[in-house]
Amino acid sequence: MAGNSLVLPIVLWGQRAPTHCISTLLLMDDASMIITGCHDGQICLWDIAPDLEINPRALLFGHTASITCLSKASASSEKQYIVSASESGEMCLWDVNDGRCIEFTKLACTHTGIQFYQFMVGTQREGRLLCHGHYPEILVVDATSLEVLYSLLSKISPDWISSMTIIKSNRTQEDTVVAVSVTGILKVWIITSEVNRMQDTTPVFEEESKPIYCQNCQSISFCAFTQRSLLVVCSKYWRVFDAGDYSLLCSVPSENEQTWTGGDFVSADKVIVWTEDGQSFIYKLPASCLPASDLFRRDVGKAVENLIPPLLYSVLDRADKQLLICPPVTRFFYGQREFFSNLLIQGDSSGRLCIWSIPDTLEQQDCAKGLQTTTSISLQEAFDKLTPRPAGIIDQLSLIPNIKEPLKVTASVYIPAHGRLVCGREDGSIVIVPATQTAIVQLLQGEHMLRRGWPPHRTLRGHRNKITCLLYPHQVSSRYDQRYLISGGVDFSVIIWDIFSGEMKHIFCVHGGEITQLLVPPENCSARVQHCVCSVASDHSVGLLSLREKKCIMLASRHLFPIQVIKWRPSDDYLVVGCSDGSVYVWQMDTGALDRCVMGITAVEILNACDEALPAAVDSLSHPAVNLKQAMTRRSLAALKNVAHQKLQTLATNLLASEASDK
Known part of the structure; x- marks a missing residue:
């Protein structure tokens, strides 16, 4: 590409792998790749060799919240597409061959499960995504455009869906969707070829609704071997049902x-169930659960305690017993290729993947021994195997005598206008280096990798501990002085630096917690606020720090919960603060007064209103009394000046008119 239009992002992680607390995982149909989603919002692609050796290949960034579910989005071997959903309602369609995000959408609801469904329209194959989550329906979404086509609704006891499975019929053109609601009611929908062609959001109601008393349902699975059984796993028990009339066959x-x-x-006669501590158990079902047996359905109608229990066959346990932040995620996948057996895959909060290969002819084993892990690897172990070891952007400048690992970079900002990279470190120092030359030093091997060959750099010292955030305001808006660099640290302070001379211009100590964010107010704020930066701290306070006056002009510190979002309403002179408990605080910037604190739907509406187009100015209101009332209510000095100016203009016009009439 010609000119400067090409921007090439470069990420250097250093010797420490990024955190990857796995929240969901997926195995591709050809068993060539595992996809994991994490609570930080990233997606990791892991390549699998035929001998089940795993290697991480790529990290995909695109979500702003925890990944809740993953699903394939294409049945074609040529197009390896997957879809991901996050807690904030985001959905992304990815090509996992090259990591591209093909499509993105955001809904007002959170998906907790997605299943891919393919059907034929003439000779063409089309794909749909059946989504369920924190809403009382199943949404049918186009797998290519991520557009909601129609919904599967409930007439009887509509509620959130806990789990869902799709039963494909080989004999008819009708497929069945079986789901269990959070209240333990089993729902059945029939999807026909006519329903598949619907694209006008017409709802489809359930064919059957039956209480099966399965509270806290975790998963529901259809037996592809017998085409007759359903496995429903709840938090305190698991049960096998007859898929014909949903009669209870077995309960454990x-x-x-x-x-x-x-x-x-x-x-056909074995199930595997797993627990939140990472253990998995394989059970052999009794004859009363097997359609091929003469004793099938013999126990239907009996009390739960009188049913024949299954036989424990084997136990699969985690080899690594380290304490985890959150429960591991476990999934079972059928072998799709001749040389692949069934796989049980588990991912945990340390970024570790474990695989158990489960043979088809499984013999009963001693529970103390069980099946051993076939493969296990974490992101950090993959980093440690690399030669040469991966380097951070300024590792050579961060080496300390007698300490093996260099100082960690905890914050950074790139300034393209000056070709500089600014890195804040865990000891409170800030290093300014030429960006391109520094990248060359790390990415290209040679003599320049030695400390002596480093490009010129500058170190700023003023913070007592770790740097948490850096901001170069001139990069966001040209109204700021291009000399100023702003830094925040865990020592509760915000410092203004002269990036050219390295001089500390001013230090703000107005917060009672470490600085978590530094933001720039929008262009249409008042003249005084336009020369401020907004600082957010862990003590739930927000400050407006004037770079021109070198003082804090407003400190909002009455928030009871951590701050999640800062929004602006410049036309009303409002700073809007959203907290983690859902509360919203509206502050008047000129006076620093708290205008209101709201919760619930009102809080959501206020946050959404800040994202909308700016409302008309105050002086566009028709009646001057309304102008004055709104200006007083908002405590807005700018609005009061506007009203006064408008009133003076009216008086002047009236005087001129009266003088003209006298003449």
């Missing part, structure tokens, strides 16, 4: 206060 309670989190069929 949890022992030793274990909590079941999912399960699936391994074969």
Whole structure:
């Protein structure tokens, strides 16, 4: 590409791998790749070799919240597409071959499960995504455009769906969607070829609704081997039902206060279920659960405690017993290729993936021994295997005698206008280096990698501890002095630096917690606020720090919960603060007064109103009394000046008119 239009992003992680607390995972159909989503919002692609060796290949960035579910989005081997959803309602369509985000949409609801559904329209194959989550329906979404086509609704006891499965019919053109609601009611929808062609958001109501008394349902699975059984896993028990009339065939309670989190069929007579502490158990079902047996359905109608229990066959346990931040995620996948057996894959909060290969002819084993892990690797172990070791952007400048690892970079900002990279470190120092030359030093091997060959750099010292955020305001708006660099640290302070001379211009100590964010107010704020930066601290306070006056002109510190979002309403002179408990505080910037604190739907409406187009100016209101009332209510000096100016103009016009009439 010609000119300066090409921007090439470069990420240098250093020797420490990024955190990857796995929240969901998916195995591609050809078993060549595992996709994991994490609570930080990133997606990791792991390549699998035929011998089940795993290597991380790419990290995909695009979500702003925790990944809740992953699903394939294409049945074609040529197009390896997946779809991901996050807690904030975002949905992304990815090409996992090259990591591109093909499509993005955001809905007002959170998906907790997505299943891919393919059907034929003439000779063409089309794909749909069946989504369920924190809403009382199943949304049917186009797998290519991510557009909601229609909904599967409930006439009887509509509620959130806990889990769902799709039963494909080989004999008819009708497929069945079976789901369990959070209140334990089983719902059945029939999807026909006519329904598949619907694209006008017409709802489809359930064919059957039956209470099966399965509270806290974690998963529901259909037995592809017998085409007759359903496995429903709840937190305190798991049950097998007849898929014909949904009669109870078998029930197993949890022992030793274990909590079941999912399960699936391994074969016609075996199921695997797993717990939230990472253990998995393989059970052999009794004859009363097997359609091929003469004793099938013999126990239907009996009390739960009188049903024949299944036989524990094997236990799969985590080899690494380290304490985890959150429960591991476990999924079972059927072998799709001849040389692949069934795989149980588990991901945990340390970024580790474990794989168990489960043979088709499984013999009963001693529970103390169980099946051993086939493969296990974490992101950090993958980093440690690399040769040469991955380097951080300024590792050579951060080496300390007698300490193995260099100082960590905790904040950074790139300034393209000056070709400078500014890095804040964990010891409170700030290093300014030429960006391009520094990248060359790390990415290209040679003599320049030695400390002596480093490009010129400058170190700023003023903070007592770790730098948490950096801001170059002139890069956001040209109204700021291009000399100023702003830094915040865990020592509660915000410092103004002269980026050219390295001089500390001023230090603000107005917060009672570490600085978490530094923001720039929008262009249409008042003249005084336009020369400020906004600082957010961990003590739930927000400050407006004037770079011109070198003082804090407003400190909002009455928030009871951590601050999640800062928004602006310049036309009303409002600073809007959203907190983690859902509350919204509206502050008047000129006076520093708290205008109101709201919760619920009003809080959501206020935040959404800040994103909308700016309302008309105060002086466009028709009646001057309304102008004055609104200006007083808002405590806005700018609005009061506007009203006074308008009144004076009216008086002047009236005087001129009266003089003209006298003449």
